[in-house]
Amino acid sequence: MNARNARIAVIHYSATGTVHRLAEAVADGAVDAGAEVRLLRVAELAPDEAVDSNPQWRAHLDATAHLPAAGHDDLRWANGYAFGTPTRFGNVSSQLRQFLDTTAGLWQAGELADKAATGFTASYEEHGGQESTLLSLYNTFFHWGSVVVPTGYVDYDVVSAAGGNPYGTSLAQSRAEGDPEHVKRVLAAARYQGARLASFAGALADARQD
Template sequence: MEPVNVAIIYYSATGTVHALAQAVAEGAEKAGAQVRLRKVAELAPPEAIGARPEWVQHLEDTADVAEAGHEDLEWADAVLFGTPTRFGNPASPLRAFIETTGPLWFQGKLAGKVYSAFTASNTAHGGQESTILALGNTFYHWGGVIVPPGYTDPVQFQSGNPYGTSHVAGTGAPTEVTLEAARHQARRVVHIAATLKAGRNA
């Protein structure tokens, strides 16, 4: 079977969503996919970043991660988007990237791909579900095939979010349960994308 191309496009200020994105990449690679891990450009002013040492450190730690471009979306059979919640919505740097994709959308180059999303918030009820659902609105417009993790693996009954992997950042770094939920989500995305790709090529 032809390998599935998976793009993981995320925004992370202090590293939580980056950790989830790395677990997603692991899950996709172990499922046999070719993976591109891509961050979106940081838009915050230097004074805001400088006020939080962990933000400065994370930017230094991920300086070698390539920034997302339209070519990554065109290349991908499946795309997983990661973002912290911002008042129940995706973070503005990720939205800014998404809002540049009009030309691809207009040409139909985003349709028929598999899409999924993951997130983190500072508190347990900080908008995780609404953030993932908000990204879904974009996937509808693109004509995408939305693949959530659902309750399709025992780990989901521990992680508790059928919409997409999520983590409460206020409790510390993602636990192994959360990271495994992210890997499972990626494996599910790869499996369904592979099935769709094989069907189209049959």
């Protein structure tokens, strides 16, 4: 599949940087496949006192303040979406959920339909709700009429080495802290996921032009 016509919006929320690392890898994979990519963040909703209570949270928020905030024009522009979120009790973070909840007008206008979409996530523990978070995120894509593109086991070696999540790339921070080689394998899976998304987005764009 040719990704030359793919326009990918990688939209994510990351509190302390783990999901951001995945977002960068997904974006790199899509670029390597030939796609045009926008790496975007959603707004922080937590009050300053909550952010300041965790030095890593404040440091990451300040370090990524230069990233453009995602908007509806980005969704119109893109023909492929990659959404990233930390797990929140096995569900999507409120920050990303709030952004998704603003898309009703685009959905009603059919501007989100027939576009490729995928998700990625991170939690502290390996069984911290990664799969349920992605499945919850994908419910939104079903309502949009998007074409969900999971990692699957298409490239079994890459996905298995990263932990074997067929729904989307996921990283457990507890393991990442002591296993840098595992982090490399997960980032490789995220790059693969970005390239796979770009291929589908390009193919769907070509089909719509025919």
